[in-house]
Amino acid sequence: MIDTAVVLARGLGSRMRKEGAGDLTPEQAAAAASGHKALMPIGPHRLIDYSLSALADAGIRRAVLVVAPEHEEFARHVEQLAPLRLEIGFAVQAEPQGTADAVASARDAVGERPFVMVNGDNLYPRDGIAALLEQERTTLLGFERTALVEHSNIAADRVAAFAIVEHEDGALRRILEKPTAEQLAAAGPDALVSMNAFAFQPEIFEACARIEPSERGELEIVDAVRALPDVRVLPFAGGVLDLSRRDDIDEVERRLAGVEVAL
Template identity: 35%
Template sequence: MKALVLAGGAGTRLRPITHTSAKQLVPVANKAVLFYGLESLADAGVTEAGVIVGETADEIRAAVGDGTRFGLHVTYIPQERPLGLAHAVIVARDWLGDDDFVMYLGDNFIVGGITALVDEFRRTRPAAQILLTRVADPRAFGVAELDQAGNVVGLEEKPRNPRSDLALVGVYLFTPAVHAAVRAVRPSRRGELEITDAVQHLLDSGAEVRSTIIKGYWKDTGNVVDMLEVNRTVLEGVERRIDGEVDEASETVGRVVVEAGARVVRSRIVGPVVIGAGTEIRDSYVGPFTSVGEHCRITDSEVEFSIVLRDSSIEGVGRIENSLIGRHVEVTPAPGVPTAHRLVLGDHSKVQIHS
């Protein structure tokens, strides 16, 4: 079995971060989201991965290399324009050959991996196997409809009136039967060749399509809120490790990771927190569910429930929370300006002013 990993796309929902970085390489717990997916594929016994790349191809290639570090042999497959997931299968047709394959969206995150799903597919080999999860607003996803016996009876991409709350997770398993299906579909109202329509074509042609409803944790890390939530989830599983320097005036509480070369000076760190190599935390507080990248500097500040990417500095700005701070960013106090209150008050007024 091969893997087709989608690592193209513009990542518009994560701008401005993705103006200068591929969305799949934005880190959670100081590791790129894409890397978690590649590790899951290797754990499931996949050894060959075709990575679909677009405008950020050079950055993806530099980060992933030949795949050896993940236990994979990686081939890069260019997609000139992001014309849909089914189009990615068409582009990869020659590389996929007649092998079964798992298609994995590189910005998706699944706790617990996909080994059980891949093993089940290998045993049963339906034409397609899809992963589903219940969501609050299915209109933003591909949606599957099941009958009372749990069989897939229909699929629709981003429906205005969803027939269920079961959204398709960004992992699909296919036999070569899918190649005829992706060739048969027409562009959707979004102008893309939808993989949802290709799976529907398989259903309409009488092919077997199975589904699995996952009970574990899944996120599409396409926006800041979900990125912070995934960061929180991953950090919940870290184990305490202090490889860097923590002085006697500092306190570390709970599951705190201080990488080699990092320094904590006169500060309080309350886990779960990861502090990257070469970073310095001085006269500051870093609170739960925060990951700080390599070679950062946090001075006289408080940071909580946030992601700070490498080579950034935060100095003297009080408290920051629920934030995603990019690479090479400088956060400093605004210049002091005179303040004044302009009032028009009626008779017998009482006013309290905090200045």
């Protein structure tokens, strides 16, 4: 059973830096201006605290945070947390060259063990992550679109832009990025979408090394997944809390009010 998670926490936070709605505290405004979404103050904690606590609830015992070379604030925060349920380490991504490069940066920290990969600015449901931990092959957690809209803080128009995952008897057929209106209609309301939650075998590192930059000049984890011969899809009906922009902060804070963090 998988017990390691790689959390992509280096993101530049370009959308978070933009002005948006919401009455932010000075601490939240400072975090938004820095682009450190995972360190956004949410109630008495930081977003990453809720994420790590949920990972621990699912069965994760070791978390590797992929961060920038200048990650002193992250290191201080983890030291203050003094976690008992999790071993927390860091992997440095030297340059922000995409999600596949971020995963590749964690190779030495992970070693030859399987792991789950999640975004640092999302809070995933425990049951979905727990199901990923039981997978013995590279697996994409596919969120049913209707349930995702119902149980998340993500508006339907934003979800409509997410990649559609097509599978046949659980085997990945295609990941359709930026679907058109016609493709969305053809896929139907319960189409599976990707929220960047995967169970990976060590083979992913070689796949990350083989791919070329995408049209936007980044090494994309979706391209590395496409390069693998056998990828499974695990359908899941549930929600994800997303903290991509300032407008998200109030709703995320409301939904996490009273949620206990145990690290």
